[in-house]
Amino acid sequence: MPFRFFAADPDSDDESSVAAPTTNxxxxxxxxxxxxxxxxxxxxxxxxxxxxxxxxxxxxxxxPLLPRRAVFDTEMQLKTSDTQLSDLGDHDIRRRIYEGGLKSWECSIDLATYLSDTITTIPSKTLELGCGSALPSLMLFRKMLEEKKGGTIVLADYNLDVLKLVTLPNLVLVWGVHKGLIKGEEKGDFDAHELFSAEAFEKELKEAGIEVVFMEGAWGGDMNQLLGETVEGGKFDLVLGSETIYEPETAGRFTDVVLEAVVENGKALVAAKKIYFGVGGGVDDFVKDVEGRGSYSCHMVRDFKSAGVNREIVEVVRK
Incomplete structure (x- = not known):
């Protein structure tokens, strides 16, 4: 039996029906x-x-509600294309091959809503690690469009296919809502062939001072080096991560990138479950790792209690 990270119906419109892993x-x-x-x-x-x-x-x-590409639509495209993720079968995660970015995760919804509630000044430089559907960054992108405020967003996911199939379409959908091309709050279809011009989209973002960059690959020193070549100093006012610390093997690598990428007066926001049963990671281990390094402190800024595993958002800052 393959490892199942959550048991949502892949054809369901309710992609938020996720649960903590319960199998080892x-x-x-x-x-x-x-x-x-x-x-x-x-x-x-x-x-x-x-x-x-x-x-x-x-x-x-x-x-507020954010549009996102429907899972069934992504899966249909995967079935008809020759990509690295075409043969996932019923796996929700395959270590070092696919890390779950095709679906929206519970904690990404938490973090997106938290940002909407609390962000009063749009960060000039934002990095989202393990972005997948990128709901937290898209909440900031929505605010940028509404307030006509510029800034740079780097969207990083392990898989290029995820960036192409989910992250980019979601970015365009948020723009579509802003332009009035998507109306209401019901599911539907966005005719990008008729309604979208890549040239006009890029021009509009450039005129607004908005830069969006994508990055694939694993967390680690190489990523920090590449970030340094992408954004001045490789430092960000805000670093985001949701459902990124479930795997002990990679949680330390995630923490390395986060702490190196946060500018001195900046912060990171990490949304995760209190504990990931059967996997080994969780908020407590993350906080212990961060504070054990001596130069950083963590505190919980919001928690979500449920019948299942509690979820938290942790803020990381330099001391």
Whole structure:
């Protein structure tokens, strides 16, 4: 039986029906895993030609609601394409191959709503690690468009396919809502072939001072080095991560990148479950690792109690 991180119906419109992992049937020993993918930078202009001509969407239960590409639409495209993720089968995670970015995760919804509630000044430079559907960053992108405020957003996910199939379409859908091309709060289809122009989209973002950059690959020193070549000093006012610390093997690598990427007066916000049963990670281990390094402090800024596993958002700052 494959490791199941959550048990949502893949064809369901309710992608928020996720639960903490309850099985210890994790994948094979780390020594048997595929090598980590090296980080690679992808400018917006290089990914826009991959946008599907039609995007089926629904709305994530964030506050306010954010549009996102429907899972069934992504899966249909995967079935008809020859990509690294075409043969996932019923796996929700395959270590060092696929880390779950095709679906929206519970904590990303938490973090997106928290940002909507608390952000009064849009950060000039934002990094989201393990972005997947990128709901937290998209909440900031929505605010940028509404307030006509510029800034740079770097969206990093382990898989290029995720960036193409989910992250980019979601970015365009948020823009579509802003432009009035998507109305109401019901699911539907966005005709990108008729309603979207890559050239006009890039021009509009440039005039607004908004830069969006994509990055694939594994967390680690190589990613920090590439971030340094992408954004001045490789430092960000805000670093985001949701459902990124469930795997002990990679949680330390995530923490390395976060702490190196946060500018001196900046902060990181990490949304996660209190504990990931059967996997080994969780908020307490993350906080212990961060504070054990001596120069940083953590505190919980919001918690979510449920019948299942409690969820928290932790803020990380330099002392």
């Amino acid at each position: 049937e994790n994948t094979s020993d780390p020594g048997d895993a595929a090598p980590f993918l090296p980080p690679v930078l992808h400018p917006l202009s290089t990914l826009l030609p991959t946008l599907p001509p039609n995007i089926a969407y629904n709305f994530a239960p964030t506050v």
